[in-house]
Amino acid sequence: xxxxxxxxxRVLDALPITVFVLLFIYLSxxxxxxxxxxxxxxxLKQAVPTVLVSLGLATxxxxxxxxxxxxxxxxxxxxxxxxxxxxxxxxxxxxxxxLIWGLVLAFGAAGVIGVVNAGLVVWxxxxxxxxxxxxxxxxxxxxxxxTESRRIGVTDPTIVFIRDGQIAGIAAGVVLTAIVALxxxxxxxxTRWGMxxxxxxxxxxxxxxSGIATNRFVVQSFLLAAFTGWIACTFVLxxxxxxxxxxxxxxxxxxxxxxxxxxAFSPRRVVTVWGAVLGAxxxxxxxxxxxxxxxxxxxxxxxxxxxxxxxxxxxxxxRAQ
Amino acid sequence: xxxxxxxxxxxxxxxxxxxxxxxYNPAFLTLGNQMxxxxxxxxxxxxxxxxxxxxxxxxxxxxxxxxxxMGAAFAVVALKEYDASWQVACLVGVxxxxxxxxxxxxxxxxxxxxxxxxxxxxFFIGSSVQRIFTNGGGPISHRRMPQEYRDLAVGxxxxxxxxxxxxxxxxxxxxxxxxxxxxxxxxxxxxxxRSAANVAxxxxxxxxxxxxxxxxxxxxIGGLIGSANIRMFTPLAGFSYLLDAIAAVxxxxxxxxxxxxxxxxxxxxxxxxxxxxxxxxxxGLNFNLKDALSGLILVGALALAVGQKRLR
Numbered sequence: 339x340x341x342x343x344x345x346x347x348r349v350l351d352a353l354p355i356t357v358f359v360l361l362f363i364y365l366s367x368x369x370x371x372x373x374x375x376x377x378x379x380x381x382l383k384q385a386v387p388t389v390l391v392s393l394g395l396a397t398x399x400x401x402x403x404x405x406x407x408x409x410x411x412x413x414x415x416x417x418x419x420x421x422x423x424x425x426x427x428x429x430x431x432x433x434x435x436x437l438i439w440g441l442v443l444a445f446g447a448a449g450v451i452g453v454v455n456a457g458l459v460v461w462x463x464x465x466x467x468x469x470x471x472x473x474x475x476x477x478x479x480x481x482x483x484x485t486e487s488r489r490i491g492v493t494d495p496t497i498v499f500i501r502d503g504q505i506a507g508i509a510a511g512v513v514l515t516a517i518v519a520l521x522x523x524x525x526x527x528x529t530r531w532g533m534x535x536x537x538x539x540x541x542x543x544x545x546x547x548s549g550i551a552t553n554r555f556v557v558q559s560f561l562l563a564a565f566t567g568w569i570a571c572t573f574v575l576x577x578x579x580x581x582x583x584x585x586x587x588x589x590x591x592x593x594x595x596x597x598x599x600x601x602a603f604s605p606r607r608v609v610t611v612w613g614a615v616l617g618a619x620x621x622x623x624x625x626x627x628x629x630x631x632x633x634x635x636x637x638x639x640x641x642x643x644x645x646x647x648x649x650x651x652x653x654x655x656x657r658a659q
Numbered sequence: 660x661x662x663x664x665x666x667x668x669x670x671x672x673x674x675x676x677x678x679x680x681x682x683y684n685p686a687f688l689t690l691g692n693q694m695x696x697x698x699x700x701x702x703x704x705x706x707x708x709x710x711x712x713x714x715x716x717x718x719x720x721x722x723x724x725x726x727x728x729m730g731a732a733f734a735v736v737a738l739k740e741y742d743a744s745w746q747v748a749c750l751v752g753v754x755x756x757x758x759x760x761x762x763x764x765x766x767x768x769x770x771x772x773x774x775x776x777x778x779x780x781x782f783f784i785g786s787s788v789q790r791i792f793t794n795g796g797g798p799i800s801h802r803r804m805p806q807e808y809r810d811l812a813v814g815x816x817x818x819x820x821x822x823x824x825x826x827x828x829x830x831x832x833x834x835x836x837x838x839x840x841x842x843x844x845x846x847x848x849x850x851x852x853r854s855a856a857n858v859a860x861x862x863x864x865x866x867x868x869x870x871x872x873x874x875x876x877x878x879x880i881g882g883l884i885g886s887a888n889i890r891m892f893t894p895l896a897g898f899s900y901l902l903d904a905i906a907a908v909x910x911x912x913x914x915x916x917x918x919x920x921x922x923x924x925x926x927x928x929x930x931x932x933x934x935x936x937x938x939x940x941x942x943g944l945n946f947n948l949k950d951a952l953s954g955l956i957l958v959g960a961l962a963l964a965v966g967q968k969r970l971r
Contacts, residue, residue, distance in 0.1 A: 405773075454958070462966040467719070467775070468909055472961050475902050476954030482947040594779065636790035643783025650780075651770040 756879020
C-alpha cells in the first residue's frame with residue numbers, strides 16, 4: 339500500500355467489495371424478503387458456527403503467517419467441532435449424563451486435538467496444512483466410532499435455548515457468539531499477547547530476535563483454535579438438534595472461504611478477527627439470499643468457489659501491480 | 660544408530676506393520692492377497708503421481724479428485740450418450756482432466772493465485788458442477804459398456820491385472836520424466852527455489868502451466884479405471900483419494916535423502932497406505948473402527964516420516 343497506488347491497483351482493490359455490493363443489491367431487488375429483520379436474524383443465526391471456527395482459523399493464521407502451505411492453517415477445527423458435538427450428544431442421549439459432563443469430556447477431546455496439532459507443527463515440524471489435514475481425518479474416523487455413523491438427536495433444554503431462546507430480544511446464539519467474537523478481537527488486536535502473536539506471524543525470525551518465544555505463540559494459537567471448535571459444538575448441536583455425521587465438510591469450506599474473504603476486506607489485506615466474522619456473515623448472507631430468490635441449491639458451491647477465486651485473484655493482481 | 664533411524668526409520672515401520680499383519684492373519688501373506696493389495700493401490704498410485712509432480716514444483720493440488728471425477732464422467736457420458744468407441748471414450752475422459760488442469764493453470768500461472776486457493780476454488784466449482792449436472796449427485800450408470808473399456812479395471816494381460824499394468828506404465832513414465840530427464844531436474848529446481856530457477860533461465864511459468872495440466876490428465880486416467888470398475892460415474896467419488904494422495908507424496912518425500920517428493924517414494928507411500936487398509940480389513944474390524952484406526956495410523960506414520968528427517 340504505497341501512497342502512489344496506480345489506478346488499476348485501486349480498481350483491483352475495490353473489485354471484491356464492488357462485486358459483493360452488486361450481489362446484495364441484486365438480491366434485495368429480486369427478493370421481497372431479503373432486506374428484512376427476520377432475514378437478517380436468519381443470516382446471523384446461520385453464520386454462528388462458521389463465525390466461531392473462523393475465529394480459531396484466523397488466530398492460527400495470524401500466529402503462523404498467511405502463506406497457506408508454509409504458514410499457519412488449521413483444517414481440523416470443523417472436525418473438532420463435530421467430534422465435540424458427537425461426544426456431547428452421545429453423553430446426553432445414549433448415556434443420560436448431564437450437559438456439563440458431556441461438555442467436560444468434549445473439552446478434553448478438543449484439548450487433545452489442539453495438543454496433537456501443536457506438537458506435530460512445532461515439535462515434529464510438519465507443515466500445518468498436512469498436520470491438520472491428517473488429524474482432521476483421524477478425528478472424523480474416531481467420530482464415526484462414537485456415533486456409529488448415525489444421527490444422535492438432542493433435546494437438552496440448554497441446547498434448545500441456544501437454538502430458540504432470546505437474550506434482550508435477539509437470538510441467544512447470536513448474542514453468545516458476538517460475546518466470544520468480541521473477546522477474541524480484544525485478545526488478538528488489543529492486548530500485549532495479541533501483538534506478540536501478530537509479530538510471530540508477521541515474521542517468525544524478526545519476532546524471535548526481538549525476544550518473543552515464537553513457538554509458545556504457535557502452540558497457543560492451535561490450542562485456541564481447538565477451543566473455538568469446542569465452543570462451536572454447542573451451536574452445531576443446536577442448529578441440527580443433535581449431531582449428524584458428515585457435517586464437517588461444509589463447515590470446513592465455509593470456514594476457509596470466510597477467513598480469506600475477510601482478509602480481502604481488511605485495509606492491509608491480512609487475516610483479522612473482525613474480517614473473519616464479516617466474511618462468515620457475508621457467506622451466510624449469500625447462501626440465504628440465493629435460496630430466497632430460488633437459485634438451485636447445487637449452484638451455491640459454484641458461486642462460492644468463483645467468489646473465492648475472484649477475491650484471491652484480485653488480491654494477487656493488486657500485489658503484483 | 661541415529662543415522663540408520665534417520666535414513667530407514669520409516670521403512671522399519673513398514674516392515675513392522677507387515678510382520679504384524681502377517682502374524683495376525685496368515686491370509687495376509689498369500690500371493691492372492693498381496694496381488695489384491697497391489698491392484699487396490701493402482702488408482703491411488705496414479706493420482707499420487709500427479710500430486711508428486713505438483714508438489715515437486717512447490718505447489719499442491721486439492722482438485723485431484725475433481726480431475727478423477729471429470730475423467731470418469733466424460734468417458735461414461737461419451738460411451739452412454741454418444742455411443743463412442745472405448746478408445747474415444749478414454750481420450751475424451753483424459754481431455755476432461757485436461758480441462759480441470761487448464762483451469763488450475765490459468766488461475767495459478769495467469770492470475771497468480773496460490774496453488775492452494777486456486778485448486779480449492781476448482782474443487783468448489785468442480786463439485787458444484789457435478790451436483791448440477793447429476794441433479795444432486797445421483798450416479799450415471801452404464802451397465803452395457805464395451806468389454807474393452809471394462810477391461811481397463813477387470814481385465815488382465817498374461818495374468819497381470821490391467822490396472823497394475825496401466826499404473827506401472829504411468830509410474831515408469833513419471834520416473835523417467837521426473838527423476839531421469841533434464842525436464843525433471845528443472846521441475847525440482849523450480850520447487851526448491853523458484854526465483855533462482857527463473858534467474859537460471861528456466862521458463863518457470865511455462866513449466867508450471869504444463870505441469871498442472873499433466874497432473875490433472877494423469878488423475879483423469881485414474882477416473883477411467885474407477886468408472887470401468889463399477890460401470891458407472893459416481894459424482895464426487897474422487898474426493899476420497901485426496902488425503903491419501905497427499906499423504907503418500909509426503910511419506911515418499913520423507914524417505915528421500917534430501918527430503919524431496921519423488922516417484923519411488925510415492926510408490927512406497929501408496930503401498931504402505933494400501934497395506935494398512937488391506938491389513939485392517941483382514942483383521943475383520945467394524946467398519947467405523949477401521950476408519951478411525953487408519954486415520955490414527957496415518958497421523959502417526961506422517962509424524963514419524965516427517966520427524967525422522969530431524970534426526971539427521
